[in-house]
Amino acid sequence: MKKFRVAIAGASGYAGAELVRLAAAHPAYELTAVTSEKSAGQSVASVFPSLTGVVSHTFEALAPHALAERADAVFLALPHTKSQEPVALCRKAGKLVVDLSADYRLKDVAAYEQWYQTPHAYPQLLQEAVYGLPELHRSAIAKAGLVASPGCYPTAAILQLAPLCKQGWLQPDSIVIDAKSGISGAGRSPALPYHFPEAHESLEPYKIGQHRHIPEIEQELGIVGGRTAAITVAFTPHLVPMNRGILCTAYCRLTKDVSLNELRALYRDFYKGERFIRLFEETMPNPRYIKGSNYCDIGIYQDRRAGWVVTVAAVDNLVKGAAGQAIQAMNLMMGLPEDTGLTAPGSYP
């Protein structure tokens, strides 16, 4: 198999380290560089003992030009707002780029600047970037030079609602999304809410109606629905005391009376042949079933008495919600089978 030289910026973070783990087992990758500012000069194994004997690399400080010289493809797993320029430089050097931050996800520059409180220096590149959800944008991703990999909550929220949006069955102002994330979703930098006594035996809602994933979810559901009506979602994320995993429950009302069988048939048809979507009926999705895997498990249920459709999705925030999905997109960009390097099932329990 042809090998692509691959560099990972932000490899000392949780998403970046997951990229290193998956890249090390990818048959078409030759990992050429990994970056960290704080751990520059230290071996990967000394920072992540789990990768001892797996990779022999040493972290280096990020220098986008130097990185691009040694790579055909670059993944960037830097914090939001820090990715704008390195992405632009890697693209200028002609490299395939998948950016895991939110810097190239929103098409509307004003929305980015409002939700991220930062000017965008590369609005034109923003328009070129393809939103990296392969189940919705496969052919555009395959032709793209720059892919903006989705956020973890949006991955679960969009995939579980897309069939209803596409079909026009969803009342566009009836969507309530209640999501729970493991703490690795917040990244590796320590902060008080993620301190063990604060987070353990706790379940904390945050940023109700104010989370920066709201415009991302609304943008993508609007696109899949053909922009026939503006989509608004009421979104509440919660922090739960797990290391990884997201469980996202969405409640919505429909524009017509549809049976549960019809609903499930719609989802089976929409996701026919999708390698990483598993549809559950009696079993209900649970982050325990997808830990370490690139699956998104989706269940469709109906509360006919109260008049709500309830969908439930589970993803591993670091795999389908981040590193796995980024590799899935890069596989398409490289012309490889989409599941290359991503075939491992989850670990259990």
Ligand SMILES: NC(=O)C1=CN([C@@H]2O[C@H](COP(=O)(O)OP(=O)(O)OC[C@H]3O[C@@H](n4cnc5c(N)ncnc54)[C@H](OP(=O)(O)O)[C@@H]3O)[C@@H](O)[C@H]2O)C=CC1
């Ligand atoms: N965690 C998750 O579940 C998900 C994360 N993402 C996205 O992936 C990106 C990384 O997230 P996550 O891994 O959680 O974050 P972390 O905080 O764990 O990691 C951030 C990484 O970026 C590096 N970094 C920080 N600031 C700079 C800078 N100014 N210049 C160069 N490198 C820098 C850090 O290096 P060091 O500190 O060693 O210097 C580290 O390697 C974010 O944009 C996030 O939105 C996407 C989906 C899910």
Ligand SMILES: CC(=O)N[C@@H](CCC(=O)OP(=O)(O)O)C(=O)O
């Ligand atoms: C638990 C937690 O804090 N989660 C993060 C989302 C992480 C994620 O995947 O989204 P991005 O890629 O957009 O960062 C948050 O709420 O901001």
